[in-house]
Amino acid sequence: MIEVEGLRKEYGDLVAVDGVSFTAEAGAIYGLLGPNGAGKSTTIGCLSGLLEPTAGSVRVLGRDVVGEALAARESLGVVPQELALYEDLSASENLAYWGGAYRMRGGELRARVAQVLEEVGLADRAKEPVKRFSGGMKRRLNFACGVLHRPQVLLLDEPTVGIDPQSRVRLIELVREQAAGGTCVLYTTHYMEEAESLCDRLGIIDGGKLIAEGTLAELRGKVGERDLLRLAGVFDPERVRAALEGVEDLDVVQADAELVMLAVPGASKRLPSLFAVLTEAGADVRETTMTQPSLESLFIELTGKELRE
Amino acid sequence: MSFALLTAKKDLRRHMRDPVSLLLWLGIPLAIAGLIRLAFGGGGDGAGLRAHVLVVDLDQSFLSQFLLGAMGQQQGGELPFEAEAVDLEEGRRRIDDGDGSALLIIPEGFAEAVLEEQACTLELVKNPAQRILPGMVEEALTMLVDGVYYVHRTFGEPLRSILESEPADGAFTAPNAEVARISVEINEAIENIGELIFPPAIELVVEVPEEEDDGPGIDFGVLFFPSMLFMTLFFLAGGLTEDFWVERTQGTLRRALVTPNRAAAFLLGKLLAAVALIALVSAAAHVLGQLAFGLELQNVPLAILWSAVAGAFLVLVLLPIQLIASSQRAANLLGNLVMMPLLMLGGSFFPFEAMPDWMAAVGKRTPNGWALEQLKAITTGTYDVPSLAVAFGGLLAVCAVLFALCTWRLGGAFARSA
Ligand SMILES: Nc1ncnc2c1ncn2[C@@H]1O[C@H](COP(=O)(O)OP(=O)(O)O)[C@@H](O)[C@H]1O
Ligand SMILES: [Mg+2]
DSSP states (O other): OEEEEEEEEEETTEEEEEEEEEEEOTTSEEEEEOOTTSSHHHHHHHHHTSSOOSEEEEEETTEETTTTHHHHHHTEEEEOSSOOOOTTSBHHHHHHHHHHHTTOOHHHHHHHHHHHHHHTTOGGGTTSBGGGSOHHHHHHHHHHHHHTTOOSEEEEESTTTTOOHHHHHHHHHHHHHHHHTTOEEEEEESOHHHHHHHOSEEEEEETTEEEEEEEHHHHHHHHTTEEEEEEEEEOOHHHHHHHHHTSSSOEEEEEOSSEEEEEEETHHHHHHHHHHHHHHTTOEEEEEEEEOSSHHHHHHHHHSSOSOO | OHHHHHHHHHHHHHHHHOHHHHHHHHHHHHHHHHHHHHHHTSTTOOSOOSEEEEEEESSOSHHHHHHHHHHHTTTTTTSSEEEEEEOHHHHHHHHHTTOSSEEEEEOTTHHHHHHTTOOOOOEEEEOTTOSSHHHHHHHHHHHHHHHHHHHHHHHHHHHHHHHHTSOTTOOOOOOHHHHHHHHHHHHHHHHHHHHHHSHHHHHHHHHHHHHHHHSTTOOHHHHHHHHHHHHHHHHHHHHHHHHHHHHHHTTHHHHHHTSSSOHHHHHHHHHHHHHHHHHHHHHHHHHHHHHTSOOOOOOHHHHHHHHHHHHHHHHHHHHHHHHHSSSHHHHHHHHHHHHHHHHHHTTSSSOGGGSOHHHHHHHTTSHHHHHHHHHHHHHTTOOOHHHHHHHHHHHHHHHHHHHHHHHHHIIIIIHHOO
16 A cells, blocks of 8 residues: 655755655554664655655655655645644644545535544544643644545654643544554654554654564564663773684674673573673673663664663 | 645645734735834825924933934934923913924933833823824834833943933033943944935935825825835745745645645745735735725735736745745845845835935836835726736746746755755
């Protein structure tokens, strides 16, 4: 339903999206997981036709979003990261305008507005100007504006940022319902747990590049059975690397003066021997954290940094 | 097209929900109109265009002297006022006898009250026998009092130091040099403001009787009305273009651009709403001009049509500035920078008739000055059909070019930049 091929977007010297390719299917949620500035919104912008790709192609339901822009947008629903609402208008007036933009009219439009307001839990506030809404209510309305016209492809850009827990739960539920109803959903987030619990397929994006891609099971498989060992203290990076070189079945993910990160299978059993090697290399370990295989450890392995910085 | 109509409806609804901005856009030109009306002294009151104000100064302070001086300073005939100092008894008697336009009484303790920012009352007795001049005095005085307030805000410290150097008996004994320095500063400030607004308009006053003599049927107000209207439309157009930044910052522009509609339809919708609003204001102004001010305006429907199309034109002239600027602040600054000279030159602050020839020639070639001349021809019934038709055609053609330029910018870099 969404086919992205070799997508590249430059802003002057900055490469915001660098050769991203993936496909997303109907009835499933495709997650784009990455830290701030990774290029998620830029990717969404290119998909929605708002931004012109520097290179590569994007097709929605087989239609090129640049060459057949208007036709491609017919089937697209977009929930932007920034709110996009008229503050002076009421919730139902906002919905009616955006529904009208997708050629919905008259009774059909009114019925659908009422239905969507009910779904996002704003039916009792329908006539109120949006400027009196809380952040969570605005987020839910923002979502409603994107799904009102029953799009076949739904693009969601971090829809749960800065939202109260209740609204968040409701929104996640609504996203699941969309996919269950057959919509192809593209969901960007920088929340690991959200991506793990919600998405059928995932792309991990960092620095504009898609560094890993697949189903959740496939991605977990890439981490293998290896735990991630995070050691804080005082180190001599050179000596640490040299000392660990000979140790079997171990990868040094990162080694600097204050932090060493290692990927090792069955880390708990090997702790004593590892400590012995490190002490030999003059290390002073003050704090140890062990992470079981997860997206988090995959992200750290792939990029050498943590997702939330 | 239907998306354009939807967008227009949406915008009109939004403008109605935000009456404060609307009133502000309408209020600025009305305030300026008030000042100008005050300066040229209300239409065809031919005979006594200078108000004779009797002033009773019970305060005898630096400030009251200043106020008196400001009113009477241009005895040479520039300001439509002359002030005469009288004592209380004489003043009351003379105003009762109908001698003078108004009697102004400056109370004791006036200067102190102003400097301490306390409330104080200036008493103004208007001569009921005169229709317009006393009203002018009142407006001018209001302005002056405001002026004193702002001067105090600006020069508060030196003024206070002078006041505090007064001996107990209240006689005014500040060092002359210092007073001179301060009054020079204050005078300069006031004159700078004055030069901006007054002199050309006042020259105009002198011309009124002549024009009325050899131009029967054409009332001066009829010539001045289009200027007023254009200033209003210009401000309204300026305010409406700022709404594109609102659309951008609240993300709705980007949402509109990902719907299956062209950027041009969205722009057209916003333009239609702007034109509807401008036409409405123009119609209201025409009705007001005719009913409340008794102006004999001709061809009103045609005039409204012209001002609406000209309004769209003004929007499209100002819009590129908004769409090119790097921030909303920069946009508004730039917008004002372009708008103010155009208003000054384009016959809105003071009519072409009151300008030096070269300036009027330039002014009539500004976009708004040109459109204003056409409107004048319409309301005075002196237009001819072929040249007006050409004007309409030309205006629409230029509008189309500007529209294309704005669409290109709106759908492209303006919406996309971070
Ligand atoms: N309009 C723009 N002009 C210049 N740089 C931009 C623009 N939009 C985004 N960027 C840059 O592109 C990179 C990717 O941004 P973005 O796609 O917004 O990331 P994300 O949504 O993952 O946080 C960032 O480095 C950002 O600063
Ligand atoms: Mg983003």
